[in-house]
Amino acid sequence: MTDFAALRTAVSGPVLTPSDEGFAAETTGFNLAFPHTPEVVVGVSSVDDAVAAVAFAAAHRMPVRTLATGHGSHVLVTDGMLVTTSRLDELSIDSATGVATIGAGVRWGAVVAAAAELGLAPVTGSSTNVGVVGYLLGGGLGPLARSHGFSSDWLRGATVVLASGEVVHASATEHPDLFWALRGGKGGFGLVTSVELQLAPVPSLYAGALVFAEEHIETVLRGWLDWTRSAPDDVTTSMAVVHFPPFEQVPEVFRGKTLAMLRFALPGSATEGESLVAPLRALAPVMMDGVAPLPLAQVATIHNDPSDPSPGWSRGALLSDVDDEFASAVLAVSGAGTRGPVMVTEVRHIGAATRHDVPEGSAVGGRASSYTLSLVGVPDPALFAEALPAATDALLASLAPWLSPETNINFSGYPDPADYRRSWSAETFARLAAVRASVDPEGVFAYGLH
Ligand SMILES: Cc1cc2nc3c(=O)[nH]c(=O)nc-3n(C[C@H](O)[C@H](O)[C@H](O)COP(=O)(O)OP(=O)(O)OC[C@H]3O[C@@H](n4cnc5c(N)ncnc54)[C@H](O)[C@@H]3O)c2cc1C
Numbered sequence: 001m002t003d004f005a006a007l008r009t010a011v012s013g014p015v016l017t018p019s020d021e022g023f024a025a026e027t028t029g030f031n032l033a034f035p036h037t038p039e040v041v042v043g044v045s046s047v048d049d050a051v052a053a054v055a056f057a058a059a060h061r062m063p064v065r066t067l068a069t070g071h072g073s074h075v076l077v078t079d080g081m082l083v084t085t086s087r088l089d090e091l092s093i094d095s096a097t098g099v100a101t102i103g104a105g106v107r108w109g110a111v112v113a114a115a116a117e118l119g120l121a122p123v124t125g126s127s128t129n130v131g132v133v134g135y136l137l138g139g140g141l142g143p144l145a146r147s148h149g150f151s152s153d154w155l156r157g158a159t160v161v162l163a164s165g166e167v168v169h170a171s172a173t174e175h176p177d178l179f180w181a182l183r184g185g186k187g188g189f190g191l192v193t194s195v196e197l198q199l200a201p202v203p204s205l206y207a208g209a210l211v212f213a214e215e216h217i218e219t220v221l222r223g224w225l226d227w228t229r230s231a232p233d234d235v236t237t238s239m240a241v242v243h244f245p246p247f248e249q250v251p252e253v254f255r256g257k258t259l260a261m262l263r264f265a266l267p268g269s270a271t272e273g274e275s276l277v278a279p280l281r282a283l284a285p286v287m288m289d290g291v292a293p294l295p296l297a298q299v300a301t302i303h304n305d306p307s308d309p310s311p312g313w314s315r316g317a318l319l320s321d322v323d324d325e326f327a328s329a330v331l332a333v334s335g336a337g338t339r340g341p342v343m344v345t346e347v348r349h350i351g352a353a354t355r356h357d358v359p360e361g362s363a364v365g366g367r368a369s370s371y372t373l374s375l376v377g378v379p380d381p382a383l384f385a386e387a388l389p390a391a392t393d394a395l396l397a398s399l400a401p402w403l404s405p406e407t408n409i410n411f412s413g414y415p416d417p418a419d420y421r422r423s424w425s426a427e428t429f430a431r432l433a434a435v436r437a438s439v440d441p442e443g444v445f446a447y448g449l450h
Contacts, residue, residue, distance in 0.1 A: 002060055004040055010052035013045035013087055026084055027077075029070010030129070033311035033381050036067065038082040045087035047159065047167060047193045054191060054444065055165040057081045063446035066191060068131035069107060070309075072138075074415050080446065085133070088193055093118060098199045099156055104133045104192050109300070111197075116297040120199035123148045125410075126303035133192050138410035139184040139364035141350055141372055143207065143265040143302045144200075147234040149353035150364050152183040154198045160190040163444035167193075172360045181435040184364025185424070186409045188436045188447030206273025207265040207302050208290035214258040214336045216284035217241055221335075222327050223283040224262055228349045228371075235266045235276055238303075238348035238372075241334045245343065245378065249308065253288070258336065263302050264291050313377035313384045315392045315419070316411030318369035318404040322347070329398045333391075341387045342395070344376035363432055365424040366408035373399070374411060389414060420448070 008015045016023045017040050026043055027036040039062065042053040057064045063080035067073070090103035091110055098120050100111055109128035115121055125135055125142040140151025148154070157171040160178065168190075170179040181189055212220045224239050231237065239262045246256035262280060266273045270293045277291050294301070319326075332338075334345035351370045366372075375395065377388040392414070396403065409423040421429060436447070 002039065002062070007040070007042070007052065007056045010056070011042055011044065011049045013043035013049050014041075016041050016043075027067065027082055029067055029073055030309045031070050031073040031312040032309050033313065033384060034070065034073035034076050036073070036077040036082055038065070038077050038080055041082045041084060043084045043087055047161065050083070050161045050191050050193050051165050051167060053081065053083055054161050054163065058163055058165070058442065058444045064191070064444055065446055066134075066187075068104060068134045069129065071127070071130045072134050072410075074413055083191060085131075090194060093120070093199065098201070100197050100199055101194060102132050102197055103194050104131075106132050108132055108135070112299055113297055115199045116295065118199075119201065119203065119296075121202040121205075121296045121299065122197060122199050123151045123154050124299060125151065126300070127305035127307070128300040129305070129307045132197070133195055135410065136195060136197070137182060137184070137186045137192070139366065139408055140410060141348065141354065141366075141408065143236055143263065143299060144202075144267060145348070145350045145354050146236040146352035147267050148200055149356065150184065150362075152362060152364050153358050154200065155183055155195060156198050157196040158182050159193045159195075161193060162190045163440040163442060176360065177435050178439055180361055181363050181432055183358070183362035184409070185428075185432045185435070186447070188443075188445045189439055190445060202267045202296055204269055205265065205267055205294045205296055205299070206270050206292070207294040207299070208263070208292055209288075209302060209304070210262045210264070210277075210280060210286050210291060211288035212260040212262065212284050213287050217258070217260045217336045218327075218331055220260045220262060220283045221331065222324060224280060225322050225324075225327055225347075227279055231349065232276065233352035234268065235264065236349065237265070237280070238263045238346060240344055240346035241330075242344050243339065243378075259287070265302055310379045311381045311384075312379060313388050314374060314413035315388075315416070316372060316374040316407070316413055317396060317399075317419070318366045318407040318411065319347070319371040319373055319399075319402045320368070320404045321370055322402055326399065326402045333395050333398070341378050341383045341391050342375050343378045344374070346372075346374040346376070348372040348374075363424065363428050364408065365406050365428065366404065366411075368406065369404040369408075372408070372411055389416075
């Protein structure tokens with residue numbers, strides 16, 4: 001048994017073992033299917049805490065993993081040290097440069113709100129409940145993907161505690177290899193304590209969702225996919241087919257129904273937006289029309305992702321292209337009248353700005369792809385071990401002609417070794433392994449499929 005007395009003295013945040021009060025709350029995040037049980041959890045509240053925790057783990061040969069919000073929990077942690085970052089809540093914006101300094105515990109919602117006051121916006125994901133740092137480490141594809149690219153393209157620097165206990169600042173000019181890896185390489189490089197992120201000027205946003213009834217899903221999916229082929233570069237759209245469960249937490253208007261949600265985001269004027277969205281509005285009778293000028297602070301309402309913790313299972317891939325046969329394959333499994341263990345099937349149109357790498361290069365996977373595919377399971381843990389892997393294996397096999405050879409780690413979800421490897425090109429995968437070996441030769445920061 002490890003003696004944690006010295007760690008408790010060195011760290012000002014909580015240091016808890018499984019028998020301590022508060023352990024379960026500290027180790028459980030957004031995904032309730034993963035109540036982690038590490039040997040110890042350390043709630044770091046400063047860079048000094050982070051250094052002390054990492055030094056202790058390295059000295060005791062304990063693997064270190066990080067929990068920010070738990071949106072990315074796909075594997076149960078049952079050993080070593082779990083470092084929680086929620087207390088690293090620094091957030092400031094330099095109004096002259098539009099660069100935000102963001103602590104590792106900050107969620108997108110706080111950045112969106114602070115930036116909106118200055119007429120700026122972070123290039124955020126669909127849910128502002130997700131943690132900034134964990135998201136950026138995987139790249140990040142959100143409602144401004146086509147106009148603004150991967151969110152990690154906007155990363156300007158990161159402060160990282162390495163396995164040696166050294167604190168380094170990585171940027172395009174300092175530790176450039178590490179910085180390259182942090183922009184999409186995800187994990188196993190160190191503990192990021194804060195990042196600097198360039199915010200974007202977004203003077204106006206025309207955005208929201210169109211909701212269509214079950215009987216129109218096929219027409220809307222085929223029509224939208226066709227529309228995306230000539231969509232302008234600055235508009236980002238996506239479509240989700242959702243089998244809403246009959247739960248009380250689900251708003252009554254959606255409860256128990258299967259609906260198509262077509263999301264639209266244009267950083268531009270209402271006049272331009274209205275003319276662009278008109279053909280989508282005309283695809284079928286619109287049940288609810290929420291596309292309108294949208295205050296930047298309300299960007300999360302475009303997708304309306306769930307914000308309450310629940311058991312979660314997801315898996316995804318990126319797509320090179322799509323056509324009518326692709327639509328048929330999706331409709332066979334997720335269209336009207338179907339009821340399987342997959343609750344949400346979502347396709348997002350990316351490309352345009354996501355195709356252009358930053359001048360200094362970055363590790364992020366999926367630049368060549370044109371669409372993302374996300375499959376979210378019915379939130380019943382009884383389905384997670386077999387039914388969902390089997391159903392999504394079958395669906396992905398039927399979609400093989402359209403899958404990108406290289407995908408993206410934020411969309412992988414379910415820890416399948418093949419999905420994990422495909423999250424980067426073979427060349428990037430090898431370079432990431434080399435960066436890990438140079439900054440963490442002993443493998444203190446456990447990462448991969450564990
Ligand atoms: C509802 C929902 C919506 C989402 N929407 C999008 C989206 O629009 N676009 C998109 O690209 N992705 C999206 N994702 C995926 C999301 O970006 C990833 O799951 C991301 O890893 C979540 O980061 P987190 O810090 O919130 O979660 P956590 O589970 O706490 O962290 C995930 C991982 O990030 C790493 N990490 C986190 N913090 C640190 C740190 N300080 N230092 C080192 N490593 C760290 C660790 O490897 C950790 O295991 C979504 C996920 C959910 C559940």
